[in-house]
Amino acid sequence: MESAYFKNWITGWHWGVRIALFFIMVSGLVQLGLFVLTQSYMVAYLGAQPEDIQFGVMSTYAGIITVLPLQFRFFKYFQTRSYLLASMMMAIVLNIACLYCQDINLFLIIRFAQGIITANVIVFGLLLVFTRLPSERAKTVAPAVFYGTLLSNAVLIGLLAGVVVESADWKVTYYYLVLFQLLLLVIILLMLKEKSVTRHYPLYQVDWAGVVIFACAALSLAYTTIYGSKYYWFADVRIRRGAIATVIGVVLFLYRQYMLKRPVIHLSIFKSRNFVAAVCLLAIYYGCKDSINLVYNYAGGVLKWSALQVMTLALWNIVGMVGVLVVVIRLMLVKKVTIKGLLIAGFALLGAFNCWMSFLLTPDLAFTDLLLPVFLQGVASGFLFVPIMIYVLSSTPAYAGMSGMLVAACTRFTATANSFAGFYNLQLYFNQYFKEGFLGYLTTDNQNMATRLTNYRELYASKGFTVEQASVLANAAVWQNLTQQSQLLTNRALFIGFAILSLVVALLMLVIPAIGKIWLHLNKQRMAMVLGDRILNMAGMIKTLTISEKR
Structure with a gap:
């Protein structure tokens, strides 16, 4: 052909x-x-x-x-x-x-x-x-x-x-x-x-003004979320201006979409509960998926792996994702699985990966130690990514065209910006929290602290450093260990948070339909009881009227 x-x-x-x-x-x-x-x-x-x-x-x-x-x-x-x-x-x-x-x-x-x-x-x-x-x-x-x-x-x-x-x-x-x-x-x-084009569709009624407004709003949002922590958020005039520009841009863009005859995004799609649920699942997936970056940063920052070694580890993640993706697509084409079942399995595996990593992190791990959990995260992505996107697209009404895909792309953009800002602020908070907890034990009265300092001083002195230099280097080594342990505990706290979120989503998707069926059954029983009472009342009224007529 x-x-x-x-x-x-x-x-x-x-x-x-x-x-x-x-x-x-x-x-x-x-x-x-x-x-x-x-x-x-x-x-x-x-x-x-x-x-x-x-x-x-x-x-x-x-x-x-x-x-x-x-x-x-x-x-x-x-x-x-x-x-x-x-x-x-x-x-x-x-x-x-x-x-x-x-x-x-x-x-x-x-x-x-x-x-x-x-x-x-x-x-x-x-x-x-x-x-x-x-x-x-x-x-x-x-x-x-x-x-x-x-x-x-x-x-x-x-x-x-x-x-x-x-x-x-x-x-x-x-x-x-x-x-x-x-x-x-x-x-x-x-x-x-x-x-290749035999009939040109003219480019009339293209909302060029809307494109410019959208670009300004997107760049302002990215600027505000990324630079906010650096400039102490709304204490700095640049962040205030960025936030105001974001709000004005979003409002203007949505207003134009509401008023235009042929909008880029049909706002009516948000009336669909399935579409809103699909977009929320997509946003949660993007947020939880990015926890894999903590593993790569840990391998490069704590374990001191080269970029090539980190990418080799990431390759196993891709192997898991692509392998499961091929199987999932084939099963979906022959209608052997449902999107709901895939999503429950995917979020459960994503929660299992985050739980595993929260217990696995130590200052010294081998490649084989990280291989299986990273592979498991890829398997979870294979179960989730395409089914969620198909859920988004299938929940979009036919008249809305590509609105679903565009909203999904905007969700990806917003989730990535929040990921940059969120990871930075969460790590900043937990690092400070754990460091303050450790500082209470870093005193000369603590026997472990005194022993560790003595060992470091002796080590550096044996390498030819003076007493003063050995003391300074020993203190620096202790502080480096403190920073490393604080970062590991911070990563653990983040993994636990993502694990709870993923498992709660999987549990809700499993339980809510069952609760809905029970609620529907109870409503039917209640309606049947109400209908029965009304029938009895009507029968009593008819009986009363019949007796009255006979009299």
């Missing part, structure tokens, strides 16, 4: 098309994975603060969700090949600009532009995946391909980039990325037809 988008020589070669589309989507998503891996080098190169790098990540997300609604209109207006070629060339230009940029403010602008280009590439790639699937499978398989690629790209790219970083300068990773994108230019030229 002839395709409207792919050339005849590759149309029948299904695996060739699949691999090419996978590479096209990866070329867009790699902008995120590569940047996250090299962020420590970017801090040193640009003289930036960690908050600046986090805001750089969120700027990319803001660019993605800003132009995401427009892509579905562009797909019906622009020629697919020309659009992808232009986007890929712009991506190359922006990567080269990132490579040589030395101003942090300009760098953040480039990151936002990269988000726009990333949305161009991945949405067109995803829509091309839709064209290759039967309509009954598209809603199940396409999200699995997209979100599976989204979750795994950081690790897969990180493994390759980790090898490069270990043996060469970090800038070399950008050279390889540009070469990869040049290769994709050739693939796009060879694979796609020059003209």
